[in-house]
Amino acid sequence: MPDYQPFLMERFMSAYEQQVEYNLSESGVHPMTLRQLLDIDQSSVEDLLETELNYPYVNGIPVLRERIAAMYDGAGSENVLVTVGAIEANYNSVRSVLNPGDEVVIMLPNYMQIWGVAKNLGKRIRTFPLVEENNWAPDLEELEQAVTEKTKLIALCNPNNPTGYILSETEMDFIVRTASRVGAWILADEVYAGAEQFTDTRTPSFYGKYNKVIAVGSMSKAYGLPGLRTGWLVAPPEMVDQIWARHEYTTISTTMLSNKLTAIALSEKVQPVIIERTRRYIRKGYPLLREWMEQQGDTFSGIPPQAAAIAFVKYDLDINSTDLAMRLIKEKGVMIVPGDHFGMDKFIRISYGLPETYLKGALSRIEELIQNIASPA
Numbered sequence: 001m002p003d004y005q006p007f008l009m010e011r012f013m014s015a016y017e018q019q020v021e022y023n024l025s026e027s028g029v030h031p032m033t034l035r036q037l038l039d040i041d042q043s044s045v046e047d048l049l050e051t052e053l054n055y056p057y058v059n060g061i062p063v064l065r066e067r068i069a070a071m072y073d074g075a076g077s078e079n080v081l082v083t084v085g086a087i088e089a090n091y092n093s094v095r096s097v098l099n100p101g102d103e104v105v106i107m108l109p110n111y112m113q114i115w116g117v118a119k120n121l122g123k124r125i126r127t128f129p130l131v132e133e134n135n136w137a138p139d140l141e142e143l144e145q146a147v148t149e150k151t152k153l154i155a156l157c158n159p160n161n162p163t164g165y166i167l168s169e170t171e172m173d174f175i176v177r178t179a180s181r182v183g184a185w186i187l188a189d190e191v192y193a194g195a196e197q198f199t200d201t202r203t204p205s206f207y208g209k210y211n212k213v214i215a216v217g218s219m220s221k222a223y224g225l226p227g228l229r230t231g232w233l234v235a236p237p238e239m240v241d242q243i244w245a246r247h248e249y250t251t252i253s254t255t256m257l258s259n260k261l262t263a264i265a266l267s268e269k270v271q272p273v274i275i276e277r278t279r280r281y282i283r284k285g286y287p288l289l290r291e292w293m294e295q296q297g298d299t300f301s302g303i304p305p306q307a308a309a310i311a312f313v314k315y316d317l318d319i320n321s322t323d324l325a326m327r328l329i330k331e332k333g334v335m336i337v338p339g340d341h342f343g344m345d346k347f348i349r350i351s352y353g354l355p356e357t358y359l360k361g362a363l364s365r366i367e368e369l370i371q372n373i374a375s376p377a
Contacts, residue, residue: 005119009112009341012325021333022362027161028221029195029281029309029353032274037225037261040270048260056256059244060232064259067266068232072215073208078237081244082259084251086191086218086231090114092246093214093233094153097185098123102152107138109162109312109342111189114155124150132314135303136165140174151184159192159203162312162342162349164305166196166203176210185212185239191231192308194222194275195353197282203307207234214239219262221308223274224281230254230262278353282309285352285359292363299370309353312339314346317373321345324373332365 017023038045059065060082068082069075083089094117098104103124106115118125128143130136147154154175159166167175179186188206196203207215214235220226233243247253264270286304289311293300302313317324321338325348328334339347352359 005116007113007116009337012337012341013335016329016335020329020335022358022365023335024351024354024359024362025335025337025349026226026351027308027310027349028226029224029278030355030358031226032224032277034261037265037270037274040273041264041267044264048257051256051260053256056253056259058248058253059240060254061256061259061263064263064266067263068217068234071217071266072205072234075207075234079234079240081233081235081240081247082254082262083231083233083247084254085220085229086189086216087113088247088251089214089216089218089231089233089243090187090189091117092243092250093187093216093235094118094121094155095246096239096242097153097187097214099152101150103148103150104153104155105143105146105151105184106155107157107160109160109344110155110157111161112342114187114189126151130160130163130165132303136160136163136312138167138171140171140178143175144178147178147182147184149182151182153185153187154179155187155189156206157189158206159190159195159305159307161189161192161308162310162337163303164192164197164308164310164312166306169204172204172206172209176206179212180210183212185214186210187214187216189216191216191218191221193217195278195282195309196307197279197286197304198306200279205234211236214243219265222278223265224278225262225265225274228254228258228262228265230258278309281353282307284356285309285354286311288356288359289350289352289363292360292367296367296370299374310349310351312342313348313350315348315370316346317370319373321348324348324369328366328369332369334362334365336366
């Protein structure tokens with residue numbers, strides 16, 4: 001069999017997330033129930049009950065594409081492709097953009113899907129870092145050095161997973177200029193837009209700033225609806241068509257009910273209610289996590305995430321991050337994501353956009369284990 005780079009984090013989560021009592025590995029806020037969603041707009045219930053469970057429009061039902069397009073300056077429904085999660089949008093975008101001999105430049109740390117896909121395709125990968133000492137701001141000088149005439153794609157995550165960093169307008173403009181210098185595409189994973197902690201202003205999209213942008217979104221993170229498995233991409237129509245052609249090889253479409261429920265969630269009436277719920281979870285959850293970290297003395301440190309429901313936390317313990325995560329699963333029934341999955345040991349990614357009692361219960365279990373590690377009997 002050929003060498004294959006598995007998606008370490010997703011395989012880890014697939015193996016254990018249903019087995020633990022407390023799951024702090026998920027990166028979105030606590031999921032909504034179907035009742036909670038439909039209670040916001042009860043007029044949609046009868047239409048849903050009359051839905052024929054047939055194939056939908058393969059590229060997404062028209063009302064959904066229109067509502068997605070409305071979130072992006074200058075976009076129309078022809079710029080939108082609805083996918084099975086952001087993960088399909090990312091995968092088929094990479095397959096559509098990169099040709100033999102092309103290079104891809106990737107922001108690190110990052111959701112490592114695009115890195116793994118490019119590696120499995122045999123592409124040359126160059127990287128540029130977010131710098132912890134600079135509050136996770138990007139090293140733009142390293143980005144400029146990484147981009148060459150062979151660079152076909154610059155892959156970003158903004159707001160960032162796992163750090164929660166939001167690029168400034170100045171940083172976004174620099175990235176656009178760097179991409180345009182060599183004619184590279186920008187693939188912007190923007191699934192945490194709307195999940196801001198310190199502002200009510202939605203994180204701006206790269207879409208509309210440059211003519212070679214593929215902007216990716218999802219219902220899984222800022223909307224608390226991961227079970228819909230609905231994502232999308234927004235791009236020039238010619239690129240949408242190229243990715244659509246791969247979409248027909250991979251998933252054909254997301255489900256009719258997912259299309260309809262997502263259209264309800266993104267309606268003018270419902271969307272603001274969901275975003276307010278998301279920010280409420282984030283803004284209540286992070287102070288609880290921060291207070292708990294402070295109670296552990298010097299064991300944990302971290303830069304407050306500007307967005308998302310996850311924190312990338314450094315720890316001072318004599319244990320590898322994967323070993324720590326496995327001990328938490330086996331001994332305490334708690335799941336976190338080890339920093340190893342982002343190539344950064346002595347970090348963990350931990351969820352906090354959760355109900356207070358659930359979060360506190362999980363943190364109490366983690367505290368029990370770290371006390372044992374720090375002062376073994």
